[in-house]
Amino acid sequence: MTKLRVCLISIATATILFSGTQDIEKQTFSWCGVVHAQDDWKNEFDDVCSKTQDAVIFSPDELRNLIARCDKLKPLIEKLDETQRKVFLKRLQRCRDLFFFALESKEKE
Amino acid sequence: MHPFSQLFTFFFILLFSAGAVSAMTVVSPDRYGRVVINNYSSRSGLVPVVFDHWLHRAKFTCRLCHVDVGFAMEAGATKISAATNMRGFHCGSCHNGNRVFEGRKIFGSCSGSVLPEEAERCERCHSLGKEVKKEYEFNTFINRLPKNALGNSIDWEEAETKGLIKPADFLEGISIKRTPMKMDKDVSIESGVAWMSDVLFSHKKHAVWNGCEVCHPEIFPITKKGAIKFSMLQISSGEYCGVCHTSVAFPLNDCQRCHTKPVQ
Numbered sequence: 136m137t138k139l140r141v142c143l144i145s146i147a148t149a150t151i152l153f154s155g156t157q158d159i160e161k162q163t164f165s166w167c168g169v170v171h172a173q174d175d176w177k178n179e180f181d182d183v184c185s186k187t188q189d190a191v192i193f194s195p196d197e198l199r200n201l202i203a204r205c206d207k208l209k210p211l212i213e214k215l216d217e218t219q220r221k222v223f224l225k226r227l228q229r230c231r232d233l234f235f236f237a238l239e240s241k242e243k244e
Numbered sequence: 245m246h247p248f249s250q251l252f253t254f255f256f257i258l259l260f261s262a263g264a265v266s267a268m269t270v271v272s273p274d275r276y277g278r279v280v281i282n283n284y285s286s287r288s289g290l291v292p293v294v295f296d297h298w299l300h301r302a303k304f305t306c307r308l309c310h311v312d313v314g315f316a317m318e319a320g321a322t323k324i325s326a327a328t329n330m331r332g333f334h335c336g337s338c339h340n341g342n343r344v345f346e347g348r349k350i351f352g353s354c355s356g357s358v359l360p361e362e363a364e365r366c367e368r369c370h371s372l373g374k375e376v377k378k379e380y381e382f383n384t385f386i387n388r389l390p391k392n393a394l395g396n397s398i399d400w401e402e403a404e405t406k407g408l409i410k411p412a413d414f415l416e417g418i419s420i421k422r423t424p425m426k427m428d429k430d431v432s433i434e435s436g437v438a439w440m441s442d443v444l445f446s447h448k449k450h451a452v453w454n455g456c457e458v459c460h461p462e463i464f465p466i467t468k469k470g471a472i473k474f475s476m477l478q479i480s481s482g483e484y485c486g487v488c489h490t491s492v493a494f495p496l497n498d499c500q501r502c503h504t505k506p507v508q
Contacts, residue, residue, distance in 0.1 A: 136288065185420040187311075187457050221323065222333045226314045229457045236461035243468050 176211040180223065183208065184230040190237040198238040205231035272296070273397035274382035277492040279319050280372055284326070292372040293324075297492045298396050299380050301402075302389075303345070305411045306488075307455040312419040313337045317462060317487055318374075326354035335369070337418045395494045404452060411453065425451045431469065436501060442505040463487050 183204045186193070193201070205227055212223045271278075277297030285292045300309065309315050313334060316322045322334065329336035330353075338345065341352025351365060358366060367376050389408055392399040403409045414421075426452075433443040450459070463484060466472045479486035480496055489496055 172360045181420045185422050187455060188422045190456055218328050218331045218333060222314050222328065225316070225322075226311070227364040229311060229314075229462075232461050233457040234468065236465070 176208060176215075179204065179208055180212075180227065184226065187230055187233050191240075192232050193234075193237065195238055195241050198234050198241070201234045202238065203230060205234065273386075273395070276396045276495075277301070281320065281324060282372075283320060283323050285370055288326070290327065290370040291374060293369045294371045295369070296382075298382065298398070299385070300410045300451075301400065301411065301492065302385070302488075303411060304415075305413045306453045306492075307458055308411075308413055308415060308419065310458050311455050312415060317458070326356075330355040330356065332417075337415060392494065392498075394498050400493070403451065422455075425455060427451050428457070432505065434470075436475075441500075441503040443502045444504045445502075 141142070161219060162178055183201060190198070212220060212227060215223065274296070279295045279297070281295060281352050282292035288429045310317060315324075315334065315497070328334045329339065332340055335353045338350050339353035340350070351368060353369065353415070355362075356367075366372060368378075386396070386398050390399040390402040391397055393487040400409075404411065413419075428448040429507045430447065433445055435442050474484045476496070478484060480490065482490050485502070486496070494501055
């Protein structure tokens with residue numbers, strides 16, 4: 136009975152630990168799926184906000200898509216702890232505002 | 245002249261003079277760009293933080309701190325706290341006690357508990373009204389840099405162009421990798437009066453220090469040339485160009501740096 140319990144606990148632990156996914160493109164491996172999920176918003180944030188330098192060369196549709204991605208990120212960041220929320224909401228707002236500004240400029244042209 | 249017109253002219257001149265005088269208020273070069281931060285310091289029994297822009301702007305771009313780290317462009321608006329610093333944000337992005345820059349370990353900012361022997365570390369920032377020995381002394385630091393009569397008495401633009409300063413634009417773990425900004429379009433801004441030269445605004449010069457989002461849309465919500473009119477009175481009150489050029493970048497009384505286009 137004890138052996139069975141140890142075995143079940145081992146299987147459960149192994150399942151939790153190795154339930155991560157491999158991101159082939161970025162050649163990273165997450166040991167735990169939970170950690171990977173938490174990092175998703177950060178990867179998305181980095182990807183969206185890395186495009187601000189090129190804001191003026193994007194088409195209106197591309198800019199609309201970037202704004203929509205910012206809007207999707209907002210509720211995820213709002214769920215973070217107070218410190219992260221304070222920092223990243225401000226940074227996200229800067230990105231979004233710039234994309235919106237670029238879009239307005241293009242539409243007025 | 246109608247007495248009402250005389251009164252109006254008098255008040256207009258008075259108002260303009262007040263703006264001009266405040267714009268030309270002279271502070272010593274080492275104090276130009278100084279920001280006093282007191283969000284929570286006094287409540288925590290500490291003196292407010294004194295932040296001098298000159299040292300940081302010699303080492304880092306405006307964009308790095310005001311976009312990547314996330315400091316607001318308005319004093320006090322970031323609500324920097326010991327908690328954010330301890331989590332590795334705001335000042336703690338660099339001042340975490342571990343980061344090494346130019347071969348030096350950057351001192352840590354806030355910590356949960358401070359031993360009496362560590363109090364000196366707190367005073368490196370929480371220094372308002374205190375005689376604190378700084379690691380970098382202003383007069384020694386500026387010796388090797390090109391001079392300018394106004395502001396910090398440093399010609400930052402020339403210092404950067406000559407490679408005397410190489411402001412870092414990327415902070416590992418904080419910054420996002422971006423392609424270099426390609427914006428070299430100059431904008432001509434009409435001065436509005438016949439006797440004053442027009443302004444030739446260089447995106448290229450500004451882009452060295454700032455990304456797009458430092459200025460747009462927060463400071464310049466302008467999407468079409470000439471859509472918004474702004475005056476020297478607004479600028480000298482700290483709006484538009486005045487956000488930086490009354491406090492950190494070369495001051496407004498250096499007229500010819502901006503008004504470069506000859507009067508037609």
